[in-house]
Structure formats: structure tokens, C-alpha cells
Amino acid sequence: MPEAGNALANLSRTERAAILLMSLGEQDAAEILKHMGPKEVQRVGSAMATLTSVNQGQVEGVVSEFLDAVSGQTGMGLGADDYIRNMLTQALGQDKAGALIDRILLGGNTTGLDSLKWMEPRQVADLIRHEHPQIQAIVVSYLDADQSAEVLSLFDEKVVLDIIMRVASLEAVQPAALQELNDILERQFSGKAGTQTTTMGGIKCAASIVNFVDSTIASELLEQIKEVDEDLGTQIEDLMFVFDNLVDVDDRGIQALLREVSTDLLVLALKGADPGVQEKIFKNMSKRAAELLRDDLDAKGPVKLSDVEGAQKEILTIARRLADAGEIMLGGGGEAMV
Known part of the structure; x- marks a missing residue:
């Protein structure tokens, strides 16, 4: 429907999700938000707070788009799983739906590890400070990269080096080990632990965490890693993606990214950006x-400078989200990241 398409042309997926949730009413919206992760709630909540001039056409367009997407599905009996997957994907966006869908369809509750994602970095740091370094590495690799970086900023330099090295060498955690960790955490938090084998950590995970560490500290950390294992340090560096690497993203990817970034955030991020990145952005706008x-x-x-770096990291978070959803391709250090 063209009218709906025009009404939604300038709205990001997050803004559409926010409008849909506001259209549902407080009780129904709260039921959905209850199942979302902290970053998801923050993102949608921020969108709700900034949407001050939503017109009737946009509301009708969002609701119509949602109804069109799920009209062929059934919420009863056979096909219920597909209905839930499609409904949540349309309402929340592909990038937000994955963990939530698994949690709903697999019947799992929030685990002790999941509970950590809702805590302040200092609380997490205090909780794991006296645990074995391998436990610390598992927790750090389980959290979102930006939260992990904040947690690590509260540890001594030598401890951070050890944890990052362990994260890079992690591949999969056996159910029994993960269950034991959840049991430890859930003595402090209520809930039931899952027993599904979990893949976590690895070099890419380590690179993502280092990306969010303060730039000066990140450089020193990489040098220290290379002193211990030069090949590993190089692999982590190759997989890192920093703001200046946006110059290597193709025009279509930049345009997709710009649709998700507010002007105020973009201005702040570009204030300290390389001229090449600035020109890359300018050429992909009208x-x-x-x-x-x-x-x-x-x-x-x-x-x-801290405000500029914060804005750049926020845009990089959006870029990685789009890359994980397969909407854009990031290129850093000569390697392709999808």
C-alpha cells in the first residue's frame, strides 16, 4: 500500500517498533517489553521518548504493515511457532527477535547469566572479581561487547589481558559447566537454568570487546596480547572494526546505516572523524x-573527546547490528565481517 509506504519512509525499524508498542496500549506493550533484553528495551524506549510528532498516517502505516505481515499466519494449533517468529520479527526487527524467540519457543526462563545483562558494569565486576579467570572469561564473553568493555575497565591491566586471552581461546562451553555457573549465580538470582550447549567467546568476540575499550587502552592491550601471542593479537586486530573503517563500507551499506542514525548523533560522531569518513557520509546523502x-x-x-568516542561507538553498535542481520557488510583490517 503506497500511502503506508510513504508514511513510513523516514522511520527506522526501531521507531516502527516503538510506534507499534505505543499503539498496543500500556498493558500489552509491557507484556512484550518484559521479554526483551536490556539493550532492546533501552533502544525502543529511547525511540518512544524521541517520537514527539507521530502523525495518524504513520500510526496507521505501522499497524497496517504489521497486520499485512502476519495476516497469513495462525496463532492457534499448527503453525503457532511460525506465527510467533514472524510476529516478533515484524514488531521488534530481525536483530532483536532471535534470543527472545528462542527463549519463548524453547520454554527457557532467564538464566543467571542473562540476569547479569540487566546489571550495572560495576555490579558485574564486583560479582566476578574473585572468581576463577576462566569463569570471568565466560561471563565477559556472554555479555554484550560494550557492557563487557565497561566491566573490564574496572579490572587491573594484567587481569584484563588474561581475560581477553581466555575469551579469544573459548569456543563452546559444555552444558555441565554452564549449568554449574548458572547455579552459582542463581543462588543470588531466582529462576531456572537452561542446559543447552552454548557457543561463546572466540577471536571475533574478543575483537568486539576490545573495540569498545577506550582507544588508548585498546592499543596498549593489543600490544600486550602480541607480546604473548603475536598471531592471536594480529587476528584480533584484523577482526576489529573502528569508526574510520566505515570508509571501507560500500555506499549501499552506508545508506542503510544512515537510516538508523539520528542527525544529532551523526554530527557528534563526525566532529572528530577522519575527513575520508566524513566525505563517505556526505556522498551518500542527498x-x-x-x-x-x-x-x-x-x-x-x-x-x-569522550563524547565523540561515545557517539562513534553507538553508531558502530548499530552497524554491527545491521551486519549481524545481514543488511550490510563491514570490512575491517582487510577481512570481511558479516
């Missing part, structure tokens, strides 16, 4: 939009 962005950059006063 002439008018690029001019406005240049004006905003020129008018932006001095900003803290």
Missing part, C-alpha cells in the same frame, strides 16, 4: 541533507 549536515558540523562548538 545534496540538501549533506549541506545541512556540513552546516551543523561547522556550527558545533568544541566537544569532549
Whole structure:
């Protein structure tokens, strides 16, 4: 339906999910949000807070798009799993639906490890500080990369090096070991632990975590890793993707990324970006939009380096989410990341 398509043209998937949840009413929206992870809730909640001028056409378009997508499904009897998968994917977006769908369809409750994702980094650090380094590595590899980086920032340099090395060497955790870890955590949190074999860690996971570590510390950490194992350090470095690497993303990927990024966030991130990255962004916008962005950059006063790095990391998080969903391809260090 063209009217709906036009109404939704400038809305990201997250904004569409936010509009749909607000259209459902508080009780039904709360039921959905209960099953979402902390990053998902934060992302959708932020979108709800910033959507101050939603018109009737956009609401009707979002609801119509959702109904069209699930109209051929059945919520009863055979096909219920497909219905749930499609409903949640359409409502929340492909990137958010995976873990939630598995948790619902496999009947699993939030585990002790899952509970850590809702905690402040300092709480997590204090909780695992006196555990065996291998336990620390499992926890760090299980968390989202940005949360892991914040947790590691609260440890001594030598401890961080040891943990990252262990994360890089992790491949899969046996059910019994994971169950034991969950049992330890669930003595403090209520819930039942799952027994499904979990793949976690690895070099890519280590690279993702290092990406979110402060840039100066990350450089020193990589050097220390190379001193211990040069090949491993090089592999981690090759898989890292930093803001300047956006220059290597194809135009279609940049355009997809820009649809998900707010102007204010983009201006702040570009304030300290390499000129090549700035030009890459400008060339993938309309002439008018690029001019406005240049004006905003020129008018932006001095900003803290930490604020710039924070904005860049937020955009990289979005880029990795799109890459994981198969919507764009990231290229860093000469290697392709999908």
C-alpha cells in the first residue's frame, strides 16, 4: 500500500517498533517489553521518548504493515511457532527477535547469566572479581561487547589481558559447566537454568570487546596480547572494526546505516572523524541533507573527546547490528565481517 509506504519512509525499524508498542496500549506493550533484553528495551524506549510528532498516517502505516505481515499466519494449533517468529520479527526487527524467540519457543526462563545483562558494569565486576579467570572469561564473553568493555575497565591491566586471552581461546562451553555457573549465580538470582550447549567467546568476540575499550587502552592491550601471542593479537586486530573503517563500507551499506542514525548523533560522531569518513557520509546523502549536515558540523562548538568516542561507538553498535542481520557488510583490517 503506497500511502503506508510513504508514511513510513523516514522511520527506522526501531521507531516502527516503538510506534507499534505505543499503539498496543500500556498493558500489552509491557507484556512484550518484559521479554526483551536490556539493550532492546533501552533502544525502543529511547525511540518512544524521541517520537514527539507521530502523525495518524504513520500510526496507521505501522499497524497496517504489521497486520499485512502476519495476516497469513495462525496463532492457534499448527503453525503457532511460525506465527510467533514472524510476529516478533515484524514488531521488534530481525536483530532483536532471535534470543527472545528462542527463549519463548524453547520454554527457557532467564538464566543467571542473562540476569547479569540487566546489571550495572560495576555490579558485574564486583560479582566476578574473585572468581576463577576462566569463569570471568565466560561471563565477559556472554555479555554484550560494550557492557563487557565497561566491566573490564574496572579490572587491573594484567587481569584484563588474561581475560581477553581466555575469551579469544573459548569456543563452546559444555552444558555441565554452564549449568554449574548458572547455579552459582542463581543462588543470588531466582529462576531456572537452561542446559543447552552454548557457543561463546572466540577471536571475533574478543575483537568486539576490545573495540569498545577506550582507544588508548585498546592499543596498549593489543600490544600486550602480541607480546604473548603475536598471531592471536594480529587476528584480533584484523577482526576489529573502528569508526574510520566505515570508509571501507560500500555506499549501499552506508545508506542503510544512515537510516538508523539520528542527525544529532551523526554530527557528534563526525566532529572528530577522519575527513575520508566524513566525505563517505556526505556522498551518500542527498545534496540538501549533506549541506545541512556540513552546516551543523561547522556550527558545533568544541566537544569532549569522550563524547565523540561515545557517539562513534553507538553508531558502530548499530552497524554491527545491521551486519549481524545481514543488511550490510563491514570490512575491517582487510577481512570481511558479516
